[in-house]
Amino acid sequence: YHGTPVQLTDENIREFLMDSNQMAAKGLRVIAMAIGTSLDDLVYVGMVGIIDPERPQVALAVSQLKAGGVQVKMITGDAEKTAKAIATRLKIYHNADLSISGEDLEHMNAAELDAAIAKATVFYRVSPVHKLTIVKALQAQGHIVSMTGDGVNDAVALKAADIGIAMGQTGTDVCKEAADMILVKDDFYTIMAAIEEGKAIFHNIRNFVRFQLSTYVDWETSASFN
Template structure:
């Protein structure tokens, strides 16, 4: 500072009609002043500061490792301490991703309860307190059949290979003593699940009658009902009216309000000839200590938001239990975001605590909108659909056990035991 003032005074007082010798003396002294200023600047910064900072960050990484969190880059430890918003995927992050079907609701309005958990076939399907078999209730059996055939998972020695949602559907067939149901069909074509369509379909034929072409489809109820022209009622296909559509959606909302994920089923010979047959409700328990972690994050001034592809009622029910969402809070769908301007999105993301029916592009939009407002954003997730947002966030946090390779590659930090509380 002193050197800068001295330089300013000297330049100000320098005569305008200077000789060559005077100019040489000026620049000589000016150089010494600048050298002095540089020396002062260097002296003000301790020589060992970079080493101290590096060691401190390394100790932070070591401490995180003891808590079973793998940090890929040293500066991430500092970033984690500066986070102002945590955007968390729901399934597999806030919940265990251990799916179990608890209810089956047919298009006839019959409700069945499914007991037992896991993939060992223990449990029953009960309708009116009576055990359902493959032959005793055709409509429930049709729902189970669609869920098992329109499915790519496998259960081997009580261990799941594939998606937990599909594993839950196979488990129902095992509880009804028809574990090899899928093997009774030829699969001719598959339409994989996509976040845009939100359904999966297969074209198949029963081995006992290969000429009988069937189309089985499962997915979110909004899309399945939109594609369906009819619904099964007392064994006959009946026109699906707007009134009946609203009734089925109300049934879905009742199950979703309990925190269940809803998966609807339909069948036909083509996409232009689909008949709705019913839905299943799937429970996915919350991870232990998540509620406590959310409370501590909020107490520390960190905002927590849930981002999920599930239905609104399901998302709100889980977020309410975890204290992420309160009854007066705002919730926004991915479709809502599609119809907003950039300015509206920036405004809405700061207000909403739950985002539902979102796709990977919506997750990225939310993260970038928060960053545009000056937030330091942490994103947690475990799936391929989380990878883009994990990469874009200031700190991406992936699950080590249930997380996909893509999500772990995109993340800056990996929670070895999938414990959300670790980020505390």
């Protein structure tokens, strides 16, 4: 206190946790700092809140993806309040939605896991193993899963996803190597454009097949009459 170490009390801890929760609720990543010569003998000196602003056009991309029938889920290593605050701003999370921690996933049986992963929109405090579990569970439910990421911790899940998407500017080399697609300018709106283009290609292929089948049937019918 004022440069002099003092005993940490329960009241101090409650105040620190309250300050931490307030910063996290604003979408800040909270870092607590301490000094000392050993991890068993540290003196708490304070905490800072770091803002990691959302990338441009993410909110618009999320809105259009959802309008196009795509389920959007946030998977992050951030704390619960931080994750919810950011997901709320991006319209991924609403008050009635389910949010699940990586630790929660570890204590669920197979049926509970499938139900929770299908319903939840925010997964927080997750590890690379948790991310892989989420991707595989969604695939087992019949979903085509696209996963976006930029760090080493995302590589395994990116590889397992049907479509792994890495950030081109901020993504690590490991992440890019594991991905199927790279966003050169880190623009999430590109994902929506790629989906629309894919739908158009699929629509054209389907129409072509229908035309070919109808032509073949007409030819067979004509040949049989002749």
